[in-house]
Amino acid sequence: MFYTCGPNEAMVVSGCGRSPPLMIAGGRVFVFPCIQQIQRITLNTLTLNVKSDKVYTRHGVPISVTGIAQVKIQGQNKEMLATACQMFMGKSEAEVAQIALETLEGHQRAIIAHLTVEEIYQDRKKFSEQVFKVASSDLVNMGIGVVSYTLKDVHDDQDYLHSLGKARTAQVQKDARIGEAQYKRDAVIREAHAMQEKVSAQYKNEIEMAKAQRDYELKKASYDIEVNSKKAESEMAYQLQVAKTKQRIEEEKMQIQVVERTQQITLQEQEITRKEKELEAKVKKPAEAEKYRMEKIAEAYRLQLIMEAEAEAESIKMKGEAEAFALEAKGRAEAEQMAKKAEAFKQYKDGAMVDMLLEKLPLMAEEISKPLAKAHKITMVSSGGSDVGAAKLAGEVLDIMTRVPEALEKLTGVDISQATAKSPRVR
Numbered sequence: 001m002f003y004t005c006g007p008n009e010a011m012v013v014s015g016c017g018r019s020p021p022l023m024i025a026g027g028r029v030f031v032f033p034c035i036q037q038i039q040r041i042t043l044n045t046l047t048l049n050v051k052s053d054k055v056y057t058r059h060g061v062p063i064s065v066t067g068i069a070q071v072k073i074q075g076q077n078k079e080m081l082a083t084a085c086q087m088f089m090g091k092s093e094a095e096v097a098q099i100a101l102e103t104l105e106g107h108q109r110a111i112i113a114h115l116t117v118e119e120i121y122q123d124r125k126k127f128s129e130q131v132f133k134v135a136s137s138d139l140v141n142m143g144i145g146v147v148s149y150t151l152k153d154v155h156d157d158q159d160y161l162h163s164l165g166k167a168r169t170a171q172v173q174k175d176a177r178i179g180e181a182q183y184k185r186d187a188v189i190r191e192a193h194a195m196q197e198k199v200s201a202q203y204k205n206e207i208e209m210a211k212a213q214r215d216y217e218l219k220k221a222s223y224d225i226e227v228n229s230k231k232a233e234s235e236m237a238y239q240l241q242v243a244k245t246k247q248r249i250e251e252e253k254m255q256i257q258v259v260e261r262t263q264q265i266t267l268q269e270q271e272i273t274r275k276e277k278e279l280e281a282k283v284k285k286p287a288e289a290e291k292y293r294m295e296k297i298a299e300a301y302r303l304q305l306i307m308e309a310e311a312e313a314e315s316i317k318m319k320g321e322a323e324a325f326a327l328e329a330k331g332r333a334e335a336e337q338m339a340k341k342a343e344a345f346k347q348y349k350d351g352a353m354v355d356m357l358l359e360k361l362p363l364m365a366e367e368i369s370k371p372l373a374k375a376h377k378i379t380m381v382s383s384g385g386s387d388v389g390a391a392k393l394a395g396e397v398l399d400i401m402t403r404v405p406e407a408l409e410k411l412t413g414v415d416i417s418q419a420t421a422k423s424p425r426v427r
Helices: 080-087 091-112 117-122 124-138 159-350 348-371 385-410 416-422
Strands: 002-015 018-030 036-042 046-056 062-071 144-155
Touching: 018 080, 036 080, 046 091, 062 080, 062 124, 080 091, 080 117, 080 144, 080 159, 091 124, 091 144, 117 124, 117 144, 117 159, 124 144
Parallel strands: none
Antiparallel strands: 002 018, 002 036, 046 062, 062 144
């Protein structure tokens, strides 16, 4: 009868003809009923939670450690599979797991007792490797292989790890700050070096570019000189040819113009002759007639002006004679009046003189007062009382009035008081 099993289990066939027993991990086998027996053992991986509570370390600090282990019966190794069959055949998977768990826990506790808290907490990898190494050598003898072991948790009830963490945290923070400062310093230094290298590279690049530009400009200038020379020669040759062509064209044009000018002169001479004849017929004859007519008109106008002038002169002469007669009559009247005045002056003598002065006195007063009329304002300033100033001003006015007759007597040589009594105006 055929039996099969999956890759996660092994079959063990024992009985007649099977000494030692046949072990098959994942496959099939033919079993004779009644004379042979078949048994199965699991090859599944077992996950074990290895927990050690309040284990004293080397310095006597109680801590609790939890690790995770993966174990399984090695089906590929015939010797380990045979050993596992001897030890665990007929046991359940839970029983196999419990045996392996107790073995791992014992080794874990032993290793914790030989280490300090700092060594376990700070170097978990080393602790895991030690547990893995010691437990593997022991479990191999049971046919069980340790696939992996990992330290899951470490804690204590005395806050030892917490205090250790604070110191470590402070140290880490200090190291972090120092590291950050050193990193910033190194970054600034690297940045400065990079900037220096960048500037140097830039300057070198600019120098190379300037050199290349200089070489380019020099070569270009040389090429330009050569090209411009060729162009100038070509242009000069072209301009020379153009000048020669233009000269030939101008010579031909001049010849044409000479011929045309000759023809124009001939035509102009003929036209002048024609216009002279036409002018003779249309202008000269009518002009002579018009000249004669204008001469006659001018002569008539001249005679008219002469007659008008003579008439005006006669009129002026008559007006002059009339005005002379009027002036003569006026003069005779004034002479008679002056004679009468002379007779009156002879009769009255000084009185007549005074009368004439009195007649002209208003005019003299007007002339004397003209400068005073131009004054806009007269201010009287007194050094004492107002009555004394007014009296002084009145005295000066009276003094002027008394001096007027004296001035007239000096001017005319006449006694004003006697003449005034004889004056007809005073009578």
